[in-house]
Amino acid sequence: MSDIKVVCTSDKNVSLTFTWDDFTPFHLVDIEGIYGIESNVVTSENTTTDGSTYQGATAKERNIVITVEMDSNYKENRNLLYRTFPIKRTGTMQYIEDGEAKAIEYEVESVIQGATTGVVRDYTISLKCTDPYFKDLADIEVVMASWVSDFYFPACFPEEGRIFGHREADLVKEIENESGADNIGIVVIFRADGAVKNPAIYHTESGEFTKVGYSDNDFIMSSGQYVIINTYTGKKNAYLLDGVTQAEIENHKDNYGVIDWDTVIEKYGTVINEYLDEDGEFIQLQDGTNTLTYTADEGTNYLSVSVYYRISYLGV
Template sequence: MEKVIFINSKGQSIQLGNDGPYVLTKIEGTGAVNANIQSQKSPYQDGVTYLGNTLEARSIPIEIMILGENGSDIAIKRNKLLQIFNPKLDQGRLIYEFGNIKREIKAISELAPVFPHAGTFNDTMQEGLIQLYCPDPFFKDVVETKEETAVWRGAFEFPLELVEEGIEMGYREPSLIVNIFNQGDVPCGMKIQFKALATAVNPLLFNVNTREYFKINKTMTAGEIITVTTHFQNKRVELNKNGVISNAFQYIRDYNITFLQLDVGDNLLRYDADEGIDNLEVTIHYTPQYLGV
């Protein structure tokens, strides 16, 4: 079973599937994506030297059939499509379901929906063509994955029975190293969140496999949260102090740091601090990227 949900930049959404009034009849471009091969050639060289490759943007054409009760109803449904797939809007989200797989991709309309002449089905059926353009060619999981290292686990529950030696309200579950498995097809960025329960000096996240690291040169105090985003073209370092979020790039003073990426497969990550490591909670959020569905 195939189903498509598109949510535009204004939050308006529409579903295209097996049921009316918008029936999905055909969708292309969810698999193949063109690669741009980078190479160089020296004088008198046979062939070329391969340097690498990049993926091109993705186009997704969608064919639908609009079902209506009469001509006026068809006109209303056509107008809804024009509003949602407005090319003047910013990028929206295309959620594509195929079998048990559900993934999304950012997309924008290349042109307003096209409505060919409906022939003898003028009053009850109308064909439509939607052409989407995806600057980022990768599909992603709809739900972000969250991994925790050392956190506090609650142990207080009801029914409650008091005993003479007392009860445990909670306990710290330490884990200096966490293995994050990136099940996607390509490396991906992540969001790293350092939370200070008390004073913690210069928190750090270290990739055991690649020996790369990201370090923050700051003495964090209780309640402070520093969030590091390492996605391509979206690299940020932000400080949340008493609910006020500010730019924290000034705390990046080590020129050897790397905005860590998650390689395909296993990634061993270790957190540390110069002082107060037991006062840190570290969580990692990431979304695997796929070549198609």
């Protein structure tokens, strides 16, 4: 099992790596709660009907329990363990197997000491994951419409003029979700290169849509403005970015070179939920094929559109 590595990082960026085959400085003895998933199934009974009626189900929180050992520098390593797993705080666990990594966020429940004497001493760490799904480490970007540069060096300027760029647009994009998980949030980025009225994105399979602006409450985007729709559970909002340059946005990238839209929203965003069409929903990806389309009441050709998502997994 030497191909498995567990990396836990606190919200203060204190990190520990656990492996099966070495003390680094802790040796991984056991890890529970990472495989599979459980759900709460709600049913109702009727006195005149056999069996029960299915009402719905929700995934249970995940409890990950890690058992580790140390064989030297006991006081120093204890303090490192407490700094990495402070109670009432959060962190992120990466599970890496055969070079493939998935991550999950957690709240620290407990750090319990086992043996207090002897060369090898053990600790048990309990982590609660209120969002029970493992996820990829970085977002995937799907570009639906954008401007592509045609300008390059060495440059020449013929009499008939030169095309500096062209627009590429796919009104329909399919996203395949083969993880088995439903209700995966997305971040939709609308950027206007001219006047745009009431932009919207649609999920074909469900028939649901999210639209900013509607009859009697129109929303007009001006050139250079961004509308961001976040459909992640707990983060469902629509935002406006006004007066923010692409260069400023590009300054906020994660360790994998992908724009950190949470940071961008926090720094520059203004909530515009009052413009959301009440007939719409915050669309999310479901298990299987997800067909997304976009439109606007006016100015669709002035839209640049990207969708960011991160697939959720039922286990590792």
